[in-house]
Each structure stands twice: as C-alpha cells, then as structure tokens.
Amino acid sequence: MNRPVDYSLYLVTDRGLAKERSILEIVKKAVSGGVTCVQLREKACSTREFIDQARALKAWLDQKGVPLIINDRVDVALAVGASGIHLGQSDMHIRDARCLLPEGSLIGISAESQEDALAAERDGGDYIGISPVFATPTKTDTAPPLGLEGVRRMRKAIRIPLVGIGGIGLSNGAGVMTAGADGIAVVSAIVAADDPKKAARALKKAIEKNGT
Ligand SMILES: Cc1ncc(COP(=O)(O)OP(=O)(O)O)c(N)n1
Numbered sequence: 001m002n003r004p005v006d007y008s009l010y011l012v013t014d015r016g017l018a019k020e021r022s023i024l025e026i027v028k029k030a031v032s033g034g035v036t037c038v039q040l041r042e043k044a045c046s047t048r049e050f051i052d053q054a055r056a057l058k059a060w061l062d063q064k065g066v067p068l069i070i071n072d073r074v075d076v077a078l079a080v081g082a083s084g085i086h087l088g089q090s091d092m093h094i095r096d097a098r099c100l101l102p103e104g105s106l107i108g109i110s111a112e113s114q115e116d117a118l119a120a121e122r123d124g125g126d127y128i129g130i131s132p133v134f135a136t137p138t139k140t141d142t143a144p145p146l147g148l149e150g151v152r153r154m155r156k157a158i159r160i161p162l163v164g165i166g167g168i169g170l171s172n173g174a175g176v177m178t179a180g181a182d183g184i185a186v187v188s189a190i191v192a193a194d195d196p197k198k199a200a201r202a203l204k205k206a207i208e209k210n211g212t
C-alpha cells in the first residue's frame, strides 16, 4: 500500500511571482522550510521547457521524499514520472487521466462547489483542491470565495483529503485547517516571499500550532 501523502503545506509554483529567482531555487528553499508537496504550474512555457523544469524538480524532490504534482498536463507528468497530476473542471477528465497514468499516481481535482467535489470523490480522486477559499489576485478566473464556512461544508460532505487554495497565508492558514482542510495550498505566500524558506517555516508553524 502507498504511504499516505502529506498535503499539509502544499506549494503551487508561479514563475511570474518568482522575481529573478528560478523555480528550482524557490522550491529547494520552500521544502527546507517545511513544504510537504509541490505542484509545478506552468501556463506559458513550451512543452519542452515544462518537461525540463519538471525533471529537474523531480530529481531534487525525490531525494527529499516530497511528491511532485504536475498542473494540467498529463503528458508532462508521464514524461517525467511525476507523483501525480492536478486537474481542473475543464482539464482532462479524471477517468481519462486514470487510464493514462501509472497505477498509484495521485490525481487532484479542483472543486468550486460541493457537487464538483462529490463527483471528484466518486470518480476516484485522491484529493480535492477546494477553491478559492479567499479572493486572490494570483488567479482571477475563479468562482466567488467559499470562505471558512464553505470549507466546513465541504469537510462534512467529503471523506478524501481536502486542500484549500486561494488567498491563503500566514494570517488565515490556521483557520483553514481548523475549518477541516487537510492542507493549505499557497502560491504568493511562498513564491513571492523574499525568503521562501522563512515564509514556509512560518506557515508550517502556524498550521502545526493548530494541532494538525
Ligand atoms: C491544489 C490546487 N487546487 C486548485 C487548483 C486550480 O486548478 P485549475 O482549476 O485547473 O486552475 P489552474 O491552476 O490550472 O489555473 C490548483 N492548481 N491546485
């Protein structure tokens, strides 16, 4: 049986927020600060660059035992042997991804509603990214924020791991966990930080204090 995945501090990358630094450099610092799971999210680069980047991250993350999840692109996940894929409601359907990916691959699904979350659980998703918890300038084509009440509602309805995303940082991360999430997924709170290690460590401490 596969080891349970620790989604508690889930980093989603964004090269637009990385300033002059490479994604690999930020990921290394973030993991040394306590990040437990990394999603490579590339929206604009070439397929070849995406794969090169993913391969470099995977080589380093494998040594640390931290899973690498690829955003959107099942072909990229397959090419590099990533731990899994994160799919939105208009990306490849979970059933098709399951057919293509090796057994044991993680599939995360974004859900903005309880209906989507229930469907993802029924279709065999490994975790759900419940989104957005709060409004965020990092991604603007989202549904209205769920808020903490929405996280609580999702928790009551869903048994598989829930990861909150959207507008989460030091001031509100612990609240998302208390509301029932198994993890917080963050972009700007770590990627845009001057010191990603320090930022990750502070977030980790905040959510651990919460007893999770
Ligand atoms: C953990 C996590 N949750 C939600 C998302 C959003 O995915 P999606 O809706 O497919 O949007 P893009 O990220 O592809 O723009 C995510 N990436 N990660």
Ligand SMILES: Cc1nc(C(=O)O)sc1CCOP(=O)(O)O
Binding pocket: 012, 110, 130, 131, 132, 133, 135, 136, 137, 138, 139, 142, 143, 165, 166, 167, 168, 185, 186, 187, 188, 189
């Ligand atoms: C990648 C992503 N997906 C979202 C969704 O709501 O589906 S919000 C988001 C970006 C979250 O960035 P930050 O941590 O900087 O708020």
Ligand SMILES: [Mg+2]
Binding pocket: 071, 072, 086, 087, 088, 091
């Ligand atoms: Mg997507």
